[in-house]
Amino acid sequence: MITINVDMDKCQHYGQCVFEAPDVFKLNDDDKLEFVATADDSRRSDIESAVDVCPMQAISVVE
C-alpha cells in the first residue's frame, strides 16, 4: 500500500493532480481538493506523476 499525504497549508487547489490520478484526487463542488489516503501499489506510477505536476509540490508519498 502507498500512503498519500497532501500538505493542505501548501495546496492551492489547482487540481493538476486530478488529471494524473483521478481515482485518488478530485476537486469537490467547492473546487477544493479531496483525496484518498491510501492506494494500491499498482497506482504508484500515476501517483508519482501527480507529485510531479503539483505546482505547490504539496503531495508526498509515504512508503
Next chain:
Amino acid sequence: MSKSVVIVGASMGGLRAAEALRNNGFAGRITMIGEEAHLPYNRPPLSKEVLAKEVTHEAVAFKLRAQVEDVTWHLGDPATSVDLEKKVVTTASGKSFEYDGLVIASGLRPRVLDLPNGKISGRHTVRTLDDAIGLRAELVPGAAKVVVAGAGFIGCEVAATARGLGCEVTNVAIDPYPMIRPLGEQLAAELQRRHESHGVKFKLNHGISDLTGTEKISGVVLDNGEVIQADVLVEAISSHCNVEWLASTNLDVSNGVLADSALRAVTTDGKSVEGVYVVGDLARFANPLFDNEPRRIEHWNIPTETGKRVGSVLSAYLADAENFAELVATLFMPLPSFWSDQYDMKIQGFGMPGLADRYELVAGELSDELVMGYFRGEILIGVVGIGMTSEVMKYRKELVS
C-alpha cells in the same frame, strides 16, 4: 562496460530526466553537472510565497526519490565545453566527463539592463535561490522603495509580493499592459487595474535609461527623464539561454537548442545528433498540438514532460532496444500549463494563449473570477482562468481532444 549519461544543469529538467532514465531501466552511471552549489529546487516560489517569508533551500528543495540516490552530483562547477565527437564534457575547474548519452538542461539566466551608472548596489534578478536570498534581505517590510523592471509574470509576482510586504512598488515596462503577451489586452488591462487597487504604480510604455546614486541606487531614470526614487531595482525583463558551453559544437543554438520530436539536439544543417538530448526551458521543439513551428516554452510543466520523454528515448537508445525507432516516431505533444499567484488571485492557464488571434470571456465576470478562451480561427488553443478551477478544467479537456 556499462554506459554512462552526463546531464548538464542540475535543476528540474535535469532531475526529471535522471529519474525517468532510472524508471525506464537505465542502470549505468548518471553524473549531474551543475553551476549552482545547490541540489535541485523549485523556482516558482522564489517570486511568490517563499520570497515573502524566509528563503531557504529546504523550503524549495525537490524531494530526491530513491531512484536517483546513486546519481553523482558535481555541483558548483559549470560545464564550459563539450566535444560531441569524443563525447566528453569539460568543466570550469578543468575536469572532464565522458558520456554515451548527454542531456542538455542548462536553462536560462536573466538578462540585465545595460546602464551607464549600472555598477552600483541594489540591483537584483530572480532566477536562483541565491538571487532570492539577496533580494529578500533588501525588501525591508514597509520601508523599501522597489522598482520592478518588466511586467511579465515574474515581474508582476515580485511586485505583488513586495506590495504584500508593505514596500512601495513601481512597475516599469515597455509593454502597454502587464502580462499582455500571453493574456491579451482585455485581461491584461484588468490585471493592471487589480494591481493598482493593491497600490502598485505602473510606468508602462517606458524603458529605463539609467540609475541615480553613488554606491547604492537612489533612483531609477526613465527614458523620458523622469526619476523614480528607489532603494531596490528588480530586473525581470527577459532571459539569455545558457548555451555558451555549446559554442564549439555545430548544434543549432540560435534560440535555445533546437530539438527534434524525440528531443534529440539538431545541428545547424538540420541533422539530429544521436545520444544528445535537450530538456526544459532551453528545448526548442515543434508541438503538433498547435503546429510545426519549433518553440521554447518557459513553463514549469515542460521540464517534467521533456525530462520524461528523454528518459524513455535515451534509455532505449543506450540499451540498443528494438523499440527505439518506434519511440522516436511517437508524437510528442505536451500541453503547456502555467499558473501564477498574485495577491489572492490564482491564475491558471493551459495551451498557448499567446498564439491566439482572438479571445473571449467564456465564464465568469471580467472584474471577478473568470475564464478566458483563446482561439486561432475557430480552434481553442488556450485557456486562462482566475479561480473557477472546475470551469478551467473543462476547457483544458477540450484542448487535448
